[in-house]
Amino acid sequence: MSELSTSAATAPIPLRGSVTPTFEPEVVDRDLADGYWIQAVDITGDGRPDLVTSGLAVGDVFWYENPGWRKRPVASFSKPVALDAADVDGDGCNDLVISHDYGDCMFNCRPEDGKISWMRNPGTFDGDRTWEVRHIADRMATHRLRLGHFTRTDRLELMALPVVGEAGVHEPVAITLYQIPDDPLTATSWDGEVIDADNYRIIHCVAPGTYGARDGSPLESVVLSSEEGISWFRWADGHWRTDVLGTGEQTQFATTGFKGSGNAAVGRLGNDPYAYIATVEPFHGNTVAVYHKDNRARLTGATWTRTVLDVYGDPNDSGEGPGHHVVCADFDGDGNDEFLIALRGPMPWQGVFYYKAIDAANGLWTKTRVGTASAARIAVADFNGDGRLDFATTGYYTPGYFLCDDPRNVIYHNSFAPLP
Numbered sequence: 283m284s285e286l287s288t289s290a291a292t293a294p295i296p297l298r299g300s301v302t303p304t305f306e307p308e309v310v311d312r313d314l315a316d317g318y319w320i321q322a323v324d325i326t327g328d329g330r331p332d333l334v335t336s337g338l339a340v341g342d343v344f345w346y347e348n349p350g351w352r353k354r355p356v357a358s359f360s361k362p363v364a365l366d367a368a369d370v371d372g373d374g375c376n377d378l379v380i381s382h383d384y385g386d387c388m389f390n391c392r393p394e395d396g397k398i399s400w401m402r403n404p405g406t407f408d409g410d411r412t413w414e415v416r417h418i419a420d421r422m423a424t425h426r427l428r429l430g431h432f433t434r435t436d437r438l439e440l441m442a443l444p445v446v447g448e449a450g451v452h453e454p455v456a457i458t459l460y461q462i463p464d465d466p467l468t469a470t471s472w473d474g475e476v477i478d479a480d481n482y483r484i485i486h487c488v489a490p491g492t493y494g495a496r497d498g499s500p501l502e503s504v505v506l507s508s509e510e511g512i513s514w515f516r517w518a519d520g521h522w523r524t525d526v527l528g529t530g531e532q533t534q535f536a537t538t539g540f541k542g543s544g545n546a547a548v549g550r551l552g553n554d555p556y557a558y559i560a561t562v563e564p565f566h567g568n569t570v571a572v573y574h575k576d577n578r579a580r581l582t583g584a585t586w587t588r589t590v591l592d593v594y595g596d597p598n599d600s601g602e603g604p605g606h607h608v609v610c611a612d613f614d615g616d617g618n619d620e621f622l623i624a625l626r627g628p629m630p631w632q633g634v635f636y637y638k639a640i641d642a643a644n645g646l647w648t649k650t651r652v653g654t655a656s657a658a659r660i661a662v663a664d665f666n667g668d669g670r671l672d673f674a675t676t677g678y679y680t681p682g683y684f685l686c687d688d689p690r691n692v693i694y695h696n697s698f699a700p701l702p
Contacts, residue, residue, distance in 0.1 A: 538601030568603025
């Protein structure tokens with residue numbers, strides 16, 4: 283177990299002068315009927331990242347072809363939530379997995395609410411036909427999905443993470459690992475095993491990575507954001523292990539009903555691939571915090587210091603703030619990762635903020651607003667092929683729950699980093 287300390291809030295310093303990060307917006311789609319998920323996926327196999335989007339209310343999944351951003355249908359579901367992409371059937375094309383039929387909301391999930399399916403990439407793109415949808419499993423309240431090599435390297439696996447437990451919102455969730463069948467085209471379902479049903483409550487974010495690489499492990503593992511805070515969950519030495527790296531936001535629970543962490547991303551500084559963890563806390567929170575290690579040790583075995591950088595407004599009547607996603611990437615090309623925070627709104631707590639470390643050990647970061655449109659999630663990729671990382675956002679627009687102003691899908695093209 284790693285040790286944790288907390289430092290006082292340090293106000294980020296706005297960037298000035300020629301180093302100011304600038305991104306040129308390109309509106310891909312506007313007047314969305316709903317908006318929640320966005321992901322960069324190479325659908326056509328041409329090496330260029332396309333965009334996949336979906337929303338919680340209407341339930342349509344679309345993909346936008348790069349270049350030109352022609353909008354194509356994929357499939358429609360009742361209340362789709364999370365997506366991920368990989369070549370499921372081995373034909374060389376990226377397929378999609380999705381959780382759907384989620385139920386009314388996290389506070390009213392029934393045992394029969396929650397399904398997981400995969401959508402087969404047709405491999406030809408000369409029309410607007412929808413994709414073939416195949417069943418994977420039923421799993422209540424599945425809120426996040428990740429395809430990866432979690433216990434084996436010879437075959438992809440699917441990790442499914444519900445947001446709440448079968449016994450209630452603040453009860454443990456059943457994390458399940460599914461094995462892709464030998465022939466996924468003839469299988470009617472995938473075999474799954476519950477791999478943790480004791481340690482996590484209100485899981486909202488999963489950040490995969492090869493965090494055990496320094497110990498020689500080729501396997502992927504995940505950093506989870508949950509009511510327990512920030513945790514490293516992995517398969518090691520023949521069993522599943524969990525280590526809490528930080529306990530997150532603890533002061534709001536009495537008034538909001540939420541604590542811990544809602545979103546996390548792991549960032550590189552220099553030669554340390556996991557030098558810090560950037561977070562939005564707690565669930566659907568208003569607090570931006572950074573955890574920084576005292577040395578270049580592994581994820582565990584170090585002392586993590588939590589620094590609160592920003593608090594974006596007060597929680598609303600539902601106990602929620604505007605923060606919904608965080609990503610880390612090296613946007614300026616200097617070898618260090620910056621991080622972006624997605625705020626769903628309303629203004630002034632809307633858009634995307636860019637944070638850069640000046641002295642991470644002492645909690646000193648700069649901050650710049652780089653996007654103004656409502657952002658439910660952020661997708662990072664080099665969309666225009668100039669060798670610089672861009673990002674894309676989708677507005678948070680869910681009729682009956684939260685409606686942002688002017689919901690749009692926007693790509694922000696990097697226009698400040700040196701060209702490679």
